[in-house]
Amino acid sequence: LEVRPDALFIQSESSEYFHAENPAAIKPAELMNAKRFLSLDLNYGRRVDSEMYEYLMDNGMTRDEYHFFLGNKLKHQCIMGNDYYRTNEHRVRADGSTTASGEVFGYHVITKQYHDRYKLPVMHTETNLWQGPNGDEAVLWLWKEWANVLRVRNDGVPIVGFTWYSLTDQVDWDSALRENNGRVNPLGLYDLDRNIRPVGTAYKQLIADWQQVLPAQSLCLQVPLVMPQDADQPWAQQQKESARRP
Template sequence: MISFMFATGIENSVPTIQNGRHRVDELEKCGFYKHWRKDFDLVQEQGIHFLRYGPPIHTTWLGDGHYDWSFADETFNDLKRRDIVPIVDLCHFGVPDWVGDFQNPDFPKLFERYAGDFAARFPWVQLYTPVNEMFICATFSARWGWWNEQLSSDPAFVTALKHIVKANILAMYAILEIRPDALFIQSESSEYFHPESPDAIGAADAFNEQRFLSLDLNYGYDVSGRMMEFLRDCGMTLDEYKFFRTKNLRHHCIMGNDYYITNEHLVHADGRTDPSGEIFGYHTITAEYFQRYRLPVMHTETNLCDGSRGEAVTWLNKEWANVLRIKRSGVPVVGFTWYSLIDQVDWDSALRENRGNVNPLGLYDLDRNIRPVGRAYKKLIADWSNLVDAQTVCLTIPVFSPSEQEEPLIIREQAKARSNRIALSKLSLSALKEPAIAESSRKLPQEAI
């Protein structure tokens, strides 16, 4: 078992743009298909044992129950050989063409089978992010009109969100059938909206409630009356809401919080938003999320462009200081991630434009040369690993490396997890039904959303 996870990631976003005419494949743009063995070498060179990575969904998942596992077999078998623990991103901002987009009501059940079949093929994998950044995926696809379905309305946003979160939950159930001790790290953007003026307070308050919706649904957290009205007005039925209330798997979850300098927003009186830059920072915003959900926390994404004044190194040190501060305040923080390993491409336009602009955000550049932030992160890991493990000796995570999978202790732990799953299933079947959610719950103060 381990106490703290230092990680990085392979950027595997695959949204479609231009009304579906073009798919953005970050694995292709960043040269991963050609250099993946070298990239895994670099992970080990950094002293990193945890890697956020997933197979390209659009070329792996060919149809319902039909797959091309060839590239996944190569890469995951090599990770296993190297004893690197993958945190598997199964769906990162896009779906295959045959699925369509996140408005498709069949997506959750289809994705459930994909996740289960992946777990059956790679039963040694224990850590998953079934759907990455659910709130951002729904926002960029169905509220801001940037990706995939490219819609711009609240009903489209809620439709995408409920399908995405349901897919995430069903995937967790399917994976647990194969790997009962699996753990799920919800990599989700931690946001905050600041009112520019008194006239913007109402809109900012609404946005600050909506930012929690993906995790509220995923963890079965009771939404406020105003958010219930918002969801109902945008087409969510009471039965759909009850699914999220009763089918969550929060006891298998680590809350992943992503934080970038763009995560805080300035809200204008007319409801428009602009980036505000860092005002509160990771510590303050993550503390709000922890107070709401009371789950172990992992800082699952951060980066900043490498500049002539060492901006990326400064940002790394600032984010690590925030992690230490929130950890010392009593929040169980179990990991930290610089995302990603290699520079990214076209994220300066949020992948909306296919320009080939290289964004110097990685620990290494696209020629696989280490950046200053790569050297700083390697030193940070070497300097802090033993201390953060010692500080959390009573908080260990039941995560096992590939080389440990056949040890008697791990086999016993998996058997215990399987027995616990069976007991919980029987308890769920025998438990009294939850009271119905009354229609009167919609009779709420008429506040603007």
């Protein structure tokens, strides 16, 4: 920031939700749903509740380290990037163990929870699905995620971007890169020979269909936010002048 005071940070964080399987699982599910916010709470200088404070202290964080995060707030320079895959929601058992629940709430509901907490511009920074035997599985998932992005936007959340991850197929994604198997996973917009996949064609079409519509519906959004103490800074004045230009 000393070099570029107007720099923006787009953080890519997994957006999660934990569903209680039965009444006995409510407590562990609530604890997990609190933990899912911890990294962003610290990054954005948000005070945690007493239970999460005890959790941090019990797991090695010191009071000085905690107050370091509270005292170094760069939230106004940030866009909250969140990822959503169909593995992001979990079913919690009474003993605290979890299993994948599949898509229950979906990107729209969970992103609204995160935005209500942090009040930041949002970017859907990651999603994908394997191109399966039918050839259209990833295309259908792309359409579903885009529909969720539009719903988030129409509900008034300032969402500024959407990314399919990644441009090309992944290697050993199925083992979370823990095993060097050299297995190609068909997750990209293009394969590793740079041939476009059906989801890549659909992504291009999505851009072509919506590029003339969305700019006219854009929310008035200017980032980074200029804090009162920075209003006289040269970069803030430059941003102000740029906003005045037709």
